[in-house]
Amino acid sequence: MNDKKKDAISADVALEPYWEAARAGRLLLKKCTDCGKAHYYPRPLCPFCMSANTEWLQASGHGSIYSWSVERRGTPPYAIAFVSLPEGPTLLTNIVDCDLDALAIGQKVQLAFETRDELPVPVFRPA
Amino acid sequence: MSIKGKAFIAGIYEHPTRKAEGIPIAQLHAEVAKGALEDAGLGLRDVDAYYCAGDAPGLGGLSMADYMGLDVRHSDTTETGGSSYILHVNHAAAAIAAGKCKVALITLAGKPRTGGAPPGRPPMAVQPPDLPFEAPFKPTVLNIYAMVARRHMHDHGTTPEQLAWIKVAASHHAQHNPHAMLRDVVTVEDVVNSPVVADPLHRLDCCVVSDGGGAVVVVAPEIAAQLKRPKVSVMGAGEAIKHMAGGQVDLSYSAGQWSAAAAFAEAGIKPADIKYASLYDSFTITVLMQLEDIGFCARGQGGRFVADGGLISGVGKLPFNTDGGGLCNNHPGNRGGMTKILEAVRQLRGEAHAAVQVKNCDLALAHGTGGYLGTRHGSGTLIMERM
Numbered sequence A: 001m002n003d004k005k006k007d008a009i010s011a012d013v014a015l016e017p018y019w020e021a022a023r024a025g026r027l028l029l030k031k032c033t034d035c036g037k038a039h040y041y042p043r044p045l046c047p048f049c050m051s052a053n054t055e056w057l058q059a060s061g062h063g064s065i066y067s068w069s070v071e072r073r074g075t076p077p078y079a080i081a082f083v084s085l086p087e088g089p090t091l092l093t094n095i096v097d098c099d100l101d102a103l104a105i106g107q108k109v110q111l112a113f114e115t116r117d118e119l120p121v122p123v124f125r126p127a
Numbered sequence B: 001m002s003i004k005g006k007a008f009i010a011g012i013y014e015h016p017t018r019k020a021e022g023i024p025i026a027q028l029h030a031e032v033a034k035g036a037l038e039d040a041g042l043g044l045r046d047v048d049a050y051y052c053a054g055d056a057p058g059l060g061g062l063s064m065a066d067y068m069g070l071d072v073r074h075s076d077t078t079e080t081g082g083s084s085y086i087l088h089v090n091h092a093a094a095a096i097a098a099g100k101c102k103v104a105l106i107t108l109a110g111k112p113r114t115g116g117a118p119p120g121r122p123p124m125a126v127q128p129p130d131l132p133f134e135a136p137f138k139p140t141v142l143n144i145y146a147m148v149a150r151r152h153m154h155d156h157g158t159t160p161e162q163l164a165w166i167k168v169a170a171s172h173h174a175q176h177n178p179h180a181m182l183r184d185v186v187t188v189e190d191v192v193n194s195p196v197v198a199d200p201l202h203r204l205d206c207c208v209v210s211d212g213g214g215a216v217v218v219v220a221p222e223i224a225a226q227l228k229r230p231k232v233s234v235m236g237a238g239e240a241i242k243h244m245a246g247g248q249v250d251l252s253y254s255a256g257q258w259s260a261a262a263a264f265a266e267a268g269i270k271p272a273d274i275k276y277a278s279l280y281d282s283f284t285i286t287v288l289m290q291l292e293d294i295g296f297c298a299r300g301q302g303g304r305f306v307a308d309g310g311l312i313s314g315v316g317k318l319p320f321n322t323d324g325g326g327l328c329n330n331h332p333g334n335r336g337g338m339t340k341i342l343e344a345v346r347q348l349r350g351e352a353h354a355a356v357q358v359k360n361c362d363l364a365l366a367h368g369t370g371g372y373l374g375t376r377h378g379s380g381t382l383i384m385e386r387m
């Protein structure tokens, strides 16, 4: 793993449940019990009201593409996207196992996990 | 308290280099500082405030004050990427209005072509909290801006050809600038037939990568009154930061919507009063978004606004980036905010190239979008008046 990424993760105790769930193929968001809003990436203090009363919320795994681009100069080329989740947040991710020329805004996608530099990260494939 | 009329842009300088082989970044900062002070008719000992951003080496403002021998009683190292220098003018004007200083020097320098920071990546000593949630997906400046363009096309029917007109306009201006990296006039076909680098952006939708730098000197009214250069007054300025809002991502507007509203409110004028606009042009889509955010056209109408030469000086409704901008002239250190100020001041002084000089240019705007348009960015808007 990239040392800098490793440092960022090992130094963050609050994220341990997130990475544990990710290793088991589950995507966790954070939800604030005071204002009721879900956010991502997860933080101990709610970015909407700064409450410390945040709890983990497991994403359903459904999503739809909010916007996308294909990095044509990548080796190989890859699709990056913002995917909107029914739980509220939109997250930055990759669309994998897809036809790079057939992506569309609004397209339904499904959660999957891939390991990148020893890190389990949430990606999406066409539903 | 307002800054309107309480500070003047007295000196400007743009480094002529586009490839600074063997010249360190600190030297470039000092050279542009010297150039801007000479342009103003001021000297090193007149400077009592210094501003720089993340492109300055070492300890930033401390290292540069040491290197140049500055004695300062006010300093600011606000970092919002390429828009930083527009925010610095705002901060310098506020400090001058508050009596904290009288002669503020602002410098930018960078050399992504010949060493130093790699293109598009400001130095980050401490890793950002988003790192493990974004970096694994390989976001680049290109694909993040591309997703804003994709969304605009989806929502408003904007076409690649309309975006291309922005590059075409910049190239029409750059042909008159002997320092510009790209001086050949290009067509819409040239742009849309250049390779797609990150859908839907083509290679020619992107700015150049160049070395160089620039500097601005902002002074108090009593200093401006003693100088010989044409008087350019700061009428209003605004700034704002927009981010991913805990996942409530909305790519349909930028922080420019807020920074421009603040600047126009302070200046007491409206977008239609502006005779010339320097718009941040890291990519064609950056310009399109700013036109709508600032209010030069309605939301979604940017494509129609720029088509058919809408931004070409002497041809279109709104002359923009008459130096060729970042798209054709230069983008020193991957930061275009400084050069946006410089060309706006040239226009107000009547010192732009004769072929692109806007007639009776008494009100001009410089706007910057720094960072990553689709994730987190800082916008600055500066409105200036020739007195």
Ligand SMILES: [Zn+2]
Pocket (backbone or CB within 6 Å): A032, A033, A034, A035, A036, A037, A046, A047, A048, A049, A050, A051
């Ligand atoms: Zn909350």
